[in-house]
Amino acid sequence: xxxxxxxxxxxxxxxxxxxxxxxxxxxxxxxxxxxxxxxxxxxxxxxxxxxxxxxxxxxxxxxxxxxxxxxxxxxxxxxxxxxxxxxxxxxxxxxxxxxxxxxxxxxxxxxxxxxxxxxxxxxxxxxxxxxxxxxxxxxxxxxxxxxxxxxxxxxxxxxxxxxxxxxxxxxxxxxxxxxxxxxxxxxxxxxxxxxxxxxxxxxxxxxxxxxxxxxxxxxxxxxxxxxxxxxxxxxxxxxxxxxxxxxxxxxxxxxxxxxxxxxxxxxxxxxxxxxxxxxxxxxxxxxxxxx
Amino acid sequence: xxxxxxxxxxxxxxxxxxxxxxxxxxxxxxxxxxxxxxxxxxxxxxxxxxxxxxxxxxxxxxxxxxxxxxxxxxxxxxxxxxxxxxxxxxxxxxxxxxxxxxxxxxxxxxxxxxxxxxxxxxxxxxxxxxxxxxxxxxxxxxxxxxxxxxxxxxxxx
Numbered sequence: 001x002x003x004x005x006x007x008x009x010x011x012x013x014x015x016x017x018x019x020x021x022x023x024x025x026x027x028x029x030x031x032x033x034x035x036x037x038x039x040x041x042x043x044x045x046x047x048x049x050x051x052x053x054x055x056x057x058x059x060x061x062x063x064x065x066x067x068x069x070x071x072x073x074x075x076x077x078x079x080x081x082x083x084x085x086x087x088x089x090x091x092x093x094x095x096x097x098x099x100x101x102x103x104x105x106x107x108x109x110x111x112x113x114x115x116x117x118x119x120x121x122x123x124x125x126x127x128x129x130x131x132x133x134x135x136x137x138x139x140x141x142x143x144x145x146x147x148x149x150x151x152x153x154x155x156x157x158x159x160x161x162x163x164x165x166x167x168x169x170x171x172x173x174x175x176x177x178x179x180x181x182x183x184x185x186x187x188x189x190x191x192x193x194x195x196x197x198x199x200x201x202x203x204x205x206x207x208x209x210x211x212x213x214x215x216x217x218x219x220x221x222x223x224x225x226x227x228x229x230x231x232x233x234x235x236x237x238x239x240x241x242x243x244x245x246x247x248x249x250x251x252x253x254x255x256x257x258x259x260x261x262x263x264x265x266x267x268x269x270x271x272x273x274x275x276x277x278x279x280x281x282x283x284x285x286x287x288x289x290x291x
Numbered sequence: 292x293x294x295x296x297x298x299x300x301x302x303x304x305x306x307x308x309x310x311x312x313x314x315x316x317x318x319x320x321x322x323x324x325x326x327x328x329x330x331x332x333x334x335x336x337x338x339x340x341x342x343x344x345x346x347x348x349x350x351x352x353x354x355x356x357x358x359x360x361x362x363x364x365x366x367x368x369x370x371x372x373x374x375x376x377x378x379x380x381x382x383x384x385x386x387x388x389x390x391x392x393x394x395x396x397x398x399x400x401x402x403x404x405x406x407x408x409x410x411x412x413x414x415x416x417x418x419x420x421x422x423x424x425x426x427x428x429x430x431x432x433x434x435x436x437x438x439x440x441x442x443x444x445x446x447x448x
Contacts, residue, residue: 012343012344012363013363013364013366013368016363016368017368020368020369020445023441023445024369024445027442027445027446031446035438035439035442038442039438102434103435104432104434104435105426105434105435106434106435106438107341107434107435107437107438107441108341108434110441111341111342111344111346112342112343112344113341113342113344114342115342129341129342
């Protein structure tokens, strides 16, 4: 039972069943409505003003947190900082209503998927499945999820694909491999189908942002509440381990690596949770990737 | 996001249950029951990955009617009988989708394989037809087709 005061994180299936019950209710109440009419009613019931405000607030907070993180990072040259911040600010949070906002992917209304996407036109957007609004009520889970997706706007592969270059990322990439956060790929195969670099980076940066969020509330929450919040921030990663087969782990590191290594060994997370190192040797032995 | 489009067309004895099972690209999970009916007229199956989950919509037409169900990671989301006329209309939409998808230009070879949200559409009617594709910014329309299928399932009799 979580003690996260901001809300719970349910299994994905529960969130989807909840939205589907609403969907079925609308269809039964209006048996002569077309699929489009039903979807318009569904998005009003799912993407309510209150839920939209919450998601927008998290998006704004995460975007600002990432900008500040980049601005204070001395490993980035000024030109690189400008590019990264520009990439972050270009991302549009795209949410219904009306239903036509997702007219190319209306099945998203009843799913948990949250994703960043670069369009062929060059535009970039972040979309949120309707069921996710029922699955994830915890502010910290929202923060981690949005930070992960927004992190893709500045991940090494995205930068490469858009013709940019961030020298500071090279050291980070080597560290990811050395720490076994991701598998090494053959030279020339970086950012290919089997490379986990994008997802590992997105997790890594989401952990930084989540640590900031936890630190922000550390003075207001009790220790148990902070622990509950930390658990909730990555709770859905546990479920993903059960539902995925090998094919999805081509792009994502295994859940155990994500939770244990990338999240659990973060010095910032450990500090917020009160896990002080017992000795100087412990400090040396905690290997964590940083810029 | 990139698109990946492959297609295959094979003619088989579509009315044989064993033939359909052998040609199906996705096996049902342990929590899904596969009805055992003696005569199969047609079927539609759409399997797809979205986010971290595997989904499936399956509609099977028998002499007695049309059974449909949808599932996520092997767990049933919805099931029941659907209207035969509406099922026939949906089958036409599936057929049209497959025809249109094949008419689109193939993506450059170097981006093949980078597909996070693949899908498979299988239509067994007068022949057995399977299409494998990738959901992406190119808008093949798979999301809309899935939505039509979901609407049919949840409008069940």
